[in-house]
Amino acid sequence: MTALGTVDEAYAHCAEVTRKQARNFYYGIRLLPPDKRAALCAVYALARIIDDIGDDTEASAEAKLQGLAGVRKSLGDLSATADPVYVAVADAARRYPIPLGAFEELLDGVEMDVTGREYVRFEELVEYCRCVAGSVGRLCLGVFGSRPEPNAPVYADELGIALQQTNILRDIREDLLGGRVYLPKEDLDRFGVELSVGPDGKLADPEGGLTALIHDSAARARDWYSRGLRLVPSLDGRSAACCTAMSGIYRTLLDRIDEQPARVFDRRLSLSGREKAVVAFRALTGIGR
Structure with a gap:
């Protein structure tokens, strides 16, 4: 069970995040069949979490780096968190050959922004x-x-x-x-x-x-x-x-x-x-x- 109840609800959460925040990507994502659309929304939602940490204007650099480190830890064991985004990503990675290591590279890039x-x-x-x-x-x-x-x-x-x-x-x-x-x-x-x-x-x-x-x-x-x-x-x-x-x-x-x-x-x-x-x-x- 997830914080929102089920894997389907976790995907629904990611879809809502994508619909509201992916102002450009969502127009392409909607063209996919339902299963792939759900998986890509999960990918986007996790990428959004990472970007939002880096773009938080009210957080200190230290707090941002701690937040990014927390994401790295969660990526290391997706089953250890009930957060709906991670639940959806874990399920999507079981269905598709998603290179989860690419999220580590995204984290590296956001760290470049944080440290300057x-x-x-x-x-x-x-x-x-x-x-x-x-x-x-x-x-x-x-x-x-x-x-x-x-x-x-x-x-x-x-x-x-x-x-x-x-x-x-x-x-x-x-x-x-x-x-x-x-x-x-x-x-x-x-x-x-x-x-x-x-x-x-x-x-x-x-x-x-x-x-x-x-x-x-x-x-x-x-x-x-x-x-x-x-x-x-x-x-x-x-x-x-x-x-x-x-x-x-x-x-x-x-x-x-x-x-x-x-x-x-x-x-x-x-x-x-x-x-x-x-x-x-x-x-x-x-x-x-």
Whole structure:
């Protein structure tokens, strides 16, 4: 028995968490058949717990690290807790080849955020993206399953890294206000950018260097999407639709940012519910794959 009564209720809890908080992923997750949808909601709910610990603005760094250590302990013995999220993850891992070690990598990435880290070279940023997003790509692949393809985990990893690069470009201002800079120092120096927020609340870009940097970074992210989307042909139809929908939403965001970088200078850009639904529909019908 779980804190909510049954394994089914544990899955229902995870589904509700995902519906409320996975503003982009949920549009793809809904395209999966019920069993896979439930398993992926469980994966998302645990990833959400980890992210929320790192993003807690009221907790000290020490408290965050203790919280992350607690998750590591629970992952070591999923049967030792009645928390519905862990109950659902444990059941999902019995049903699907979910690489639970990828949660450890996600924890490593969130610890990088908590302890603070400067990214001098792009390769260092890739390491971070692999931890916080490539890991999620590999967890999703465990639920999706794939036809024999030895490079499938690599492609899933690369697709996650592409999504995270999009997040970074979307959230430059928000991250800066929170004391975090993910753009590599070598890129900032190359384009002569000193990140700052002006008195009008917008990212400053007096010489246009930030705009040029965003264009360059968007082109690089597109290359990672091209590499990661090699995963899709090895997936079954519904899993391919889910993957294509989730990545399509972020690729559309990337296109919007690249078309007009100033859109992220004063806000956190997002797509409307209708726009996300259109992307999901196109993924389900195979349009644009």
